[in-house]
Amino acid sequence: MSTLRVLGGPGTGKTTLLVEAAAAQIAAGLDPESVLLLTPGRLVGSVRAAVTTRLLQAAGGGVIREPLVRSVHSYAFSVLRKAAERAGDPPPRLVTGAEQDGIIRELLAGEIEDGASGWPAQLRPALGTAGFATELRDLMSRCAERGIDPLELKRLGRVHSRPMWVSAGRFAQQYEQVMLLRAAVGTAAPQATVPALGAAELVGAALEALASDADLLAAEQARIALLLVDDAQHLDPQAARLVRVLTAGATLAVLAGDPNQAVFGFRGADSDLLRARTPLVELTKSYRCAPAIARAISGVAGRLPGSVGWRTLQGSGEGGSLSVRVAASAHAEAALVADVLRRAHLIDGVPWSQLAVIVRSVSAAAALPRVLAAAGVPVDLSPLAGPVAGQPAARALLTVLAAAGGSLDDGQAEVLLTGPIGRLDPVSLRQLRRALRRAGTDLARVLTGPSRALPAALAAPVNRVRAVLKAAGQAQNRHRDPRFTLWQAWERSGLQRRWLAAAERGGSDGAAAERNLGAVTALFDIADDYVARTAGASVPGLLDHVAALQLARPAAEVTSGETVAVLSPHAALGRDWEMVVIAGVQDGLWPNTTPRGGVLATQRLLDAIDGHGDEVSARAPLLAEERRLLIAAMGRARRRLLVTAVDSDGGDDAAVPSPFVAELARWATAPVAEFAAPLQAPPVLSPAAVVGRLRATVCAPDGAVDEARRACAATQLARLAAAGVPGADPALWHGLTDISTDEPLYVVGPEDDSAVTLSAVTLSPSTLQTLSDCPLRWLAERHGGTGPRELTSTLGSVVHALAAGPARSEASMIADLETVWAAIPFDSPWYAANELERHRTMLSAFAAWRAATRHELTEVGTEVDLDGIVAEALEGGASEDGGDGLPAVRVRGRIDRLERDPQGRLVVVDLKTGRSPVTKDDAQSHAQLGLYQLAVAAGLLGPSGDGDAEPGGGRLVYLGKPTAAGAAEREQTALGPQDVADWRDTVRAAAASTAGPRFTARVNAGCAHCPIRPSCPAHAPEES
């Protein structure tokens, strides 16, 4: 037996050497089945293809029966299968990481229900989170890789005074029992005890099988004469033990690797095997990296601690380049990367698939792919970001399955109609809802019940969804196999054709289509796994299974297609590109020396297993690993390497380049000028940006640009327009095109099945206020142009609810406020305490105002409903051409407080929690108060009001900023008969204005908080 070590940096030909060694030995007469080449799982396919090609070339064709190339886990699995065969047991079962996560979450949920007393008190709030389950699985996997069983884990916890390890050990015991039970159920033999294994447990189980079956060990050792191991630095201790066991029987073992690229320390990997005192071959010339890149890699490697591994790497070919750029903001950095990638593709002709962006943390750089895609860089976002169930394409199909399983609620119906199958826009959705309401039905029933006549624009999306639901329902009735139902839904949706066509066209739409196809493929794979492993598989079971998979499913080994990969250094291992951008090299992020292992202190556990106490610095090994990670990332580039970082002192967004940036700048092939003055966002070479710049020149005011320059820009725009570049043709510019329609949103008339006739418009007092302040804002907000409900509005509701209680004392309101406060999700305790104090003050101000006004006001009711017609439709309202008729106006709302004054009139009181009172003049024309008073005059108060009284005025009571004199109050005088008539006209006109077709942007005091201000035409001139 002899063992040879082969050490070399990136691209030095280690894998090629192993492939050639296998081919040469087989050509020399060695039985191919005596060769085993172990390589990381992600590379198995490409290495196997290389070996096969090489063997076919050498032997002129032939049949290879056994896989020569395997991952360590695949080999371990084959050992377990053989052991099971020999023992007459069923074959072992594999569970995916996502499946393990699901089981762990189920078990944790059970523990939470039982009070979670087995966990330290400080960890209990975290038990229900997805992050904790993942961390727990990680800790159990690390233990399995190092052969630490649950009892040993508990012992380590006691010895090192880490109660969380004791709890994790107890949990791991319970997990093992559950896995054994799951294995036994669903097999033909009830006595079966072969457990379902996670990847981390496979190798340990294979070692046990070899240790307990001497014949099996002898057979394996006799079979493998030539053992080849690639990337040996990634092997964890259990895998290294397995390799040693096999090495003992092999005639020749070649262990290849690079200690300087050992980057899986957090998974327990180390380079032990490569340090053994056996003959060594060192490869020093990189056949991948250009000299400039190899020089920089050598420079970074030169600062690694210790003496294991190479320190000098020679490049090959022409010079190559290494650039270092520092940007003034994250936006500028993203624009720089986008511009560099587009120039490399458009000017230098580098295919998109030969460009890659490596970021230390894909989640921290979440915005980068979006910016790249927006600039016209087709981005490969695999692996899919987030769980499969969260992907829009998969979500639509899962909703179809839920409906086929017998349930569809309004929310699911909306998901289907607005998702990739229905493709209904928000405005059309609203029209559909209105039409259905009139017909006495709803979204769910129109999708699952008898078909209905609808306007053509609304019928098409409804019919698409109905057809898919019908196909899935029929499939579900014919077969119980959920895969069949899923397939029928997918096929009937027609999305495959649509997305494949988009993917072929390429660009950012193509990349999105590829992501959708990837999500659907992953969903089918999951369904396949689920059915294969579950007796009595069903659609509801599949839905539960998918919902439990909290982790993203790993993507295929290497994605195809002409896209730019954006990925982490770990995901980039084993691949290479013509040009690589290493972006976001920030201080604190790369190197990231935060101890790994979070709340369960997994890193400390590994240290304890390795015999290092708490006093040993965790930082030094992490720093070395981060440096090796940088080497690995740099080694992915063949000819060009760009490193970028942000240097910004912009308050909360302050960012400082990593020390690695200055180090790399020493090896840059061009001087780095930006350390003194970080780069602002460069103009990106993208169609939208170029068209924008040309348009700005063409449309610049007279005298602002040179006329020859303007003419040149106009010529270029004309060329781009002729080539069909979007936005270049002036005929399509905003403001220059004709209005798409002069039709109003509806016409006044007797309602029928059409979505466009309306006899009455419903207004709430707050809607009237928005309409009178700014009709355009009303239009935008009415059709989805609002943000999510903010915490401040929730808090305002709390004050209103507490103040509504009849005759409640100040102390009781405040006591209830403090109880409610504990249930409100504040981001920080200090903010919660601040706001609590402010809200106490508001309730005190309210109590004081109430006490101070009792001599003149008597409470009639609180939260008084009003509902009814305040203005009848005008005669002759319905006209064919949507003419002059005004609709009836129905008002609905709720008055905070209704009081009676000494003359017996009803006074409307509106409580405000804002801090800025309107002016006294504005209060007189306050639309909300006006409409309330009009409703009082019209006798529209509900049972708690008084339907037969005259209005006695309105008051706005501002509780948000009381002074020594108490809450500020603004008054609207009581409406007389003429005022009532005037308000009725105002309300009628406001209601009629909701039909459009023109909506005026009216600048008002609320513009600062308007959600559409950035695109508001009333503000465009001053802000452009």
Ligand code: SF4
């Ligand atoms: S910014 Fe002001 S004027 Fe413009 S839409 Fe909003 S509220 Fe109206």
